[in-house]
Amino acid sequence: LPALWRQCHRTAAIGICHLHTSSSSHAPSKEHYKVLVLGGGSGGITMSARMKRMLGAENVAIVEPSEMHYYQPIWTLVGAGAKGVASSGRPTASVVPSGVKWVRSRVQEINPDTNTVRTGNGMEISYQYLIVALGLQLHYEKIKGLPEIEDWVKFKIGSNYSVQTVEKTWSALQNFKEGNAVFSFPNTPVKCAGAPQKIMYLTDAYLRKTGKRAKANVVYNTSLPVLFGVKKYADALWEIVKSRDIQVNLRQNLIEVRADKQEAVFENLDNPGETKVLEYEMLHVTPPMGPNPVVKGSLLADEAGWLDVNKETLQHNKYPNVFGIGDCTNLPTSKTAAAVAAQSSILDRTISKVLKNEKPDRKYDGYTSCPLVTNYNTVILAEFDYSGQPLETFPIDQSKERWTMYHMKADVMPHLYWHGLLKGFWGGPGPYRKIMHLGMK
Secondary structure (H helix, E strand, C coil): CCHHHHCCCCCCCCCCCCCCEECCCCCCCEEEEEEEEECCCHHHHHHHHHHHHHHCHHHEEEECCCCEEECHHHHHHHHCCCCCHHHHEEEHHHCCCCCCEEECCCEEEEECCCCEEEECCCCEEEEEEEEECCCEEECHHHCECCCCCCCCCCCCEECCCCCCCHHHHHHHHHCCCCEEEEEEECCCCCECCCHHHHHHHHHHHHHHHCCCHHHEEEEEEECCCCCCCCHHHHHHHHHHHHHCCCEEEECEEEEEEEHHHCEEEEEECCCCCCEEEEECCEEECCCCEEECHHHHCCCCECCCCCECECCCCCEECCCCCEEECHHHECCCCCECHHHHHHHHHHHHHHHHHHHCCCCCCCCCCCCEEEEEECCCCCEEEEEECCCCCECCCCCCCCCCCEHHHHHHHHHHHHHHHHHCHHHCCCCCCCHHHHHHHHHHC
């Protein structure tokens, strides 16, 4: 399979330059650290910075094979032509906290019984405390016919979920003439569950702006039984869908792409075996997703393969010196960078208490956020907790489309992410609350 399908994509992170140390080919085969962080996405970099501040850089190491970091939340706008992909990425070397050891390799095996991790370059690293931030795995290969397609641009396919395919979404949008613009949502957990429909709204807006909307059918086929998981925001989105003449089909799962015919095959999840074939002029694919394979193959996983942590403290349910953050965990909340921001301060507090042999005293409430981009200048800012109840920052109705929230999504949040979250200075109940507090000072 092409390299794209073999890659493990994590909630991304980028930031500003720091000096750092890194492993070399001459590094000893065995090393020990007080805290070992697995994964260099937003959760891994954030916790590395926090652990450096807590324990000193010489006591912290991070394992991450990728040479580049990406701020993935902006890819929605990249796929719609509103931002450039280059602005979303920076070298890993620039975001690893100064002095923290960067092991440039993949994690091959985790053995929590012996407190060791084996890496792809042959190192065995022992730890006193382990933070797992390995993200999730994209599975484009599970859609029949998709891995064999070499030229996505030719066959008018895109996906905002990988750096290799996000610009292909913009190409498909620009090359649209007439017919169906089709958007999928898989029958698996996903990261940023709003993203599959954000690009749908932006496509509708672009086609209107370019005078092509009259010859287009915008179709959203989702495996979910609802448009969005929180009723307050779902109700607002249904109004938008109706007003813009967008067709939404629930419980429809993309199982095959026939590129030569420009056809997408969907299965009716309420009647397994029943399929429907849609011709498309543009197809945006949200791939099936699953647990990180290293986590899934370890003793740290739950039955479904996700990192098994306490949903309030983020401490592992079986191994008390192991902790988790972000997309790799089984926390029953939406997998977003905003969730990582909220989790990071809770985990920081949990670890500080464990180090003192004290009981963790702060609880994560499941806070997560999804800025639902509905146009090139409007966003509905969804914020909610474990129970699916709105947990809003601002003293306004956040289910309304607002240009101020778009500005926050497109311009403010990336800056705070790079200069705040990744340095371990930004976290807490919710990132948007931080903005409001800053604005009041």
